[in-house]
Amino acid sequence: MGERPKRWDPGARNEAYAELEHPADLFVEVWGRDLPDLFENALFALYDQMAELEGFRIERAVTIEVSGPDPEETLRSLLSEALYRFATEGFVATRAELDVKAAPEGPVWVTAHLHGETIDRRRHTLLTEVKAVTYHRLTVERNPEGGWRATVLFDV
Amino acid sequence: MAAPDLNQISEYVWELPAAGGMRVPGRVFADRQLIQQVQSDQSLVQVANVAHLPGILRYSMAMPDIHFGYGFPIGGVAAFSLDEGVVSPGGVGYDINCGCRLLATDLQVDDVKPHIKRVVDRLFHDVPSGVGASGAIDRLSRKELEKVLVRGAAWAVEQGYGSTDDLEHTEDGGALPGADPGAVGERAYARGQDQVGTLGSGNHFLEIQTVDEVFDVEAAAAYGLREGQITVMVHCGSRGFGYQVCEDSLETMASASRRYGIELPDRQLACAPVTSPEGRGYLAAMACAANYAWANRQMIMHLTEQALLQALRLSPKDLGLRLVYDVAHNIAKLETHEVAGASVDACVHRKGATRAFGPGRPEVPAGYRETGQPVLIPGDMGTASFVCKGTHEAMAQTFGSTCHGAGRVMSRSQALKRAKGRSIDRELESAGVLVRSQGHKTLAEEMPEAYKDVERVVAVMNGAGISPRVVRLRPLGVVKG
Numbered sequence: 001m002g003e004r005p006k007r008w009d010p011g012a013r014n015e016a017y018a019e020l021e022h023p024a025d026l027f028v029e030v031w032g033r034d035l036p037d038l039f040e041n042a043l044f045a046l047y048d049q050m051a052e053l054e055g056f057r058i059e060r061a062v063t064i065e066v067s068g069p070d071p072e073e074t075l076r077s078l079l080s081e082a083l084y085r086f087a088t089e090g091f092v093a094t095r096a097e098l099d100v101k102a103a104p105e106g107p108v109w110v111t112a113h114l115h116g117e118t119i120d121r122r123r124h125t126l127l128t129e130v131k132a133v134t135y136h137r138l139t140v141e142r143n144p145e146g147g148w149r150a151t152v153l154f155d156v
Numbered sequence: 157m158a159a160p161d162l163n164q165i166s167e168y169v170w171e172l173p174a175a176g177g178m179r180v181p182g183r184v185f186a187d188r189q190l191i192q193q194v195q196s197d198q199s200l201v202q203v204a205n206v207a208h209l210p211g212i213l214r215y216s217m218a219m220p221d222i223h224f225g226y227g228f229p230i231g232g233v234a235a236f237s238l239d240e241g242v243v244s245p246g247g248v249g250y251d252i253n254c255g256c257r258l259l260a261t262d263l264q265v266d267d268v269k270p271h272i273k274r275v276v277d278r279l280f281h282d283v284p285s286g287v288g289a290s291g292a293i294d295r296l297s298r299k300e301l302e303k304v305l306v307r308g309a310a311w312a313v314e315q316g317y318g319s320t321d322d323l324e325h326t327e328d329g330g331a332l333p334g335a336d337p338g339a340v341g342e343r344a345y346a347r348g349q350d351q352v353g354t355l356g357s358g359n360h361f362l363e364i365q366t367v368d369e370v371f372d373v374e375a376a377a378a379y380g381l382r383e384g385q386i387t388v389m390v391h392c393g394s395r396g397f398g399y400q401v402c403e404d405s406l407e408t409m410a411s412a413s414r415r416y417g418i419e420l421p422d423r424q425l426a427c428a429p430v431t432s433p434e435g436r437g438y439l440a441a442m443a444c445a446a447n448y449a450w451a452n453r454q455m456i457m458h459l460t461e462q463a464l465l466q467a468l469r470l471s472p473k474d475l476g477l478r479l480v481y482d483v484a485h486n487i488a489k490l491e492t493h494e495v496a497g498a499s500v501d502a503c504v505h506r507k508g509a510t511r512a513f514g515p516g517r518p519e520v521p522a523g524y525r526e527t528g529q530p531v532l533i534p535g536d537m538g539t540a541s542f543v544c545k546g547t548h549e550a551m552a553q554t555f556g557s558t559c560h561g562a563g564r565v566m567s568r569s570q571a572l573k574r575a576k577g578r579s580i581d582r583e584l585e586s587a588g589v590l591v592r593s594q595g596h597k598t599l600a601e602e603m604p605e606a607y608k609d610v611e612r613v614v615a616v617m618n619g620a621g622i623s624p625r626v627v628r629l630r631p632l633g634v635v636k637g
Binding site: 021022023087088090125127134135136153156 | 197223224225226227230249250251286287288343346347356357358396399400402403406410422423424564565566567568569570594595597598637
C-alpha cells in the first residue's frame with residue numbers, strides 16, 4: 001500500500017463525484033483513476049451526502065468485506081454495507097483504505113478499512129436520510145480515455 | 157429510449173397501446189399539462205415495462221402524480237392474478253407502508269393559531285424526527301418487536317397508546333394478516349429496534365392544519381370534518397425496518413425471476429409468482445413491515461396527543477383528538493376485484509398510490525361504508541392537502557386506487573439551487589406556515605415549488621370521478637425531518 005490516504009475533503013467533492021438530475025432520488029456519477037479509487041470515491045459520496053463530514057474526527061475503524069459477480073454488484077454491496085453500519089451503529093467514515101481484487105470479466109472482492117466516528121447529535125450535522133442503494137441505473141465502466149466511471153441511485 | 161405512443165381516451169385518461177412484450181396497455185390519469193410534464197422523463201417507459209410482467213390484469217396504471225421511480229414508476233398501480241401473476245418488491249418500494257394518518261380535533265383555528273409556535277415547538281421536541289431518528293420509546297426486545305410485526309397498530313393500543321376505535325379507522329385495522337416474523341432477516345430487526353414512534357426525514361412530516369374548504373358537506377360530516385376545524389396529518393412509514401426488508405427481498409427476487417424464467421426489461425422489476433415460496437415469503441415479510449409502519453403512526457398519534465395537551469394546556473376531552481383514517485400508499489395486497497364481470501382475487505401493487513375503496517366494500521369502516529373510504533392526499537408543506545372519498549368508479553377503473561400526493565417536479569439538486577440565498581422557513585412563515593426542521597437542506601429540497609400543483613393532481617382524480625374532493629386542509633405548522 002502506498003502513502004497513507006488523507007481524510008476526504010468535502011471541498012474537493014467535484015473531483016470525486018457529481019449529482020445528476022433525478023426528479024425524486026439521489027443519483028450520482030462517481031469517478032476514479034482505478035477500481036479502488038472509484039469505490040473509495042463512491043463511499044465518500046455516500047457519507048458526504050448523509051453528513052457534514054468536516055465535523056467528524058477519526059476515532060474508530062470499521063472493516064467491511066464484500067464480493068460480487070461483477071463490479072456493479074460489488075459496488076452496490078459495499079455501499080449498502082456502509083449504509084447498514086451507519087443505520088445501526090451511527091458510524092460515519094471520513095477516510096478509507098481499500099484493497100480490491102478483480103478477476104478479468106468476473107468477480108470482485110473488496111476489503112475496506114473505514115476510519116471515522118460514531119454520530120454525536122450535539123456536534124454533528126446530518127443531512128439526507130438515504131434509505132437504500134438501488135440496483136436502478138447502476139453502472140461501472142472503464143473510460144476509453146482512461147480511468148473509471150460509475151453511476152449509483154440512492155433512494156432517499 | 158423513445159417515449160412510448162400515447163392516445164387520449166377521455167379528458168383525463170391516456171393510453172399506451174400494448175407494444176412489443178407488453179401484455180396489456182398502459183393507462184395514465186392526467187390532464188394535458190400534467191401529461192406533458194410526465195413525458196419529460198422516463199416514467200412512461202416504466203409504465204410500459206410493468207405491462208411486461210406475467211399475469212398483469214387489465215392495465216399497467218399510473219396516477220397523475222406519477223414520476224420516475226426505480227422499476228415501477230412512483231404513482232403506479234398494477235394488479236396481478238393469483239394463479240399466473242407475480243409480486244414484486246419494486247412495485248411497493250423501499251418505504252413499505254409509507255402512508256398518511258389524519259387526526260381530527262374539537263378545536264377551531266382560532267383556538268390554536270395564537271399558540272402555533274408553542275404547539276409546533278412542542279411537537280418538534282416530542283416526536284423524534286430527522287435522519288436516523290430513534291428513541292421515542294425504549295429499545296424493543298426481539299420478542300416485543302415480533303409482536304409489533306404481527307399485531308401492528310394493535311400492539312401500540314395494547315401498550316396504552318390509543319384506543320380500539322383507532323384500529324377501526326385504520327386501513328386493514330392496522331395489521332395485515334399473514335405477517336411472519338420468521339420471514340424477516342436479522343438486519344431488519346437490528347434497524348427496527350429503536351425507531352417505533354419516529355417520523356424520519358425527507359418528505360415525511362407532521363402537520364397542524366385547518367379545514368379551509370368543504371366540497372362535499374355530507375361526506376365531510378360522515379368523516380367528522382367541518383370548516384375551520386383543526387386537524388393533524390402524519391406522513392411517514394416503516395423506517396429502517398421496511399427499507400431493509402425491501403433490500404433483503406431484492407436479492408431473493410433477482411434469482412427467483414431467473415428460476416421462473418420471467419423476462420425483465422429492468423432488473424429493479426425482479427419478481428416471483430405470487431404463490432411461489434419466494435412470493436409468499438416476500439408478502440409475509442412485507443406484511444411485517446406494513447404492520448411496523450401502522451404501529452409507528454399509532455405511536456406518533458399518541459406522542460402528538462401528549463404534545464398538544466401540554467402545549468395548549470387542555471384536557472383530553474376538550475382536545476377531542478380522534479383518528480379520521482390511516483391509509484397506506486406503498487403496499488401490495490391481496491384483494492378481490494371485479495374483472496370483466498367476474499370476481500377475481502388479485503395482488504394489487506400500489507407504489508405511491510392510495511387505496512380508494514367505494515361505498516359498500518366490507519373493508520371500509522362501518523361509519524364510512526355508505527360514503528366510501530376516506531382518501532388522504534398530502535400536498536407540499538406550503539400549499540394544501542386533501543381528503544377525498546373512494547367511489548364505485550375507482551373500483552371499476554383503477555382497482556380501487558387513486559393518487560397519493562403532489563409528486564415531485566424538480567430534482568433535489570435543482571431545488572437546492574433555487575433555494576440558494578433564500579430563507580425557505582421565513583418565506584413559509586410569511587405565508588402563514590410555521591416550519592420546524594432538523595436540517596435546512598431538507599427544507600430547501602422540500603420547498604413547495606419542487607412539487608407538482610397538488611390542486612391539479614387532485615382535480616384530475618376528482619374530474620375522472622375516481623376520488624372526488626371532500627375537504628381541503630391548509631397547513632398552519634409543520635414538523636419536518
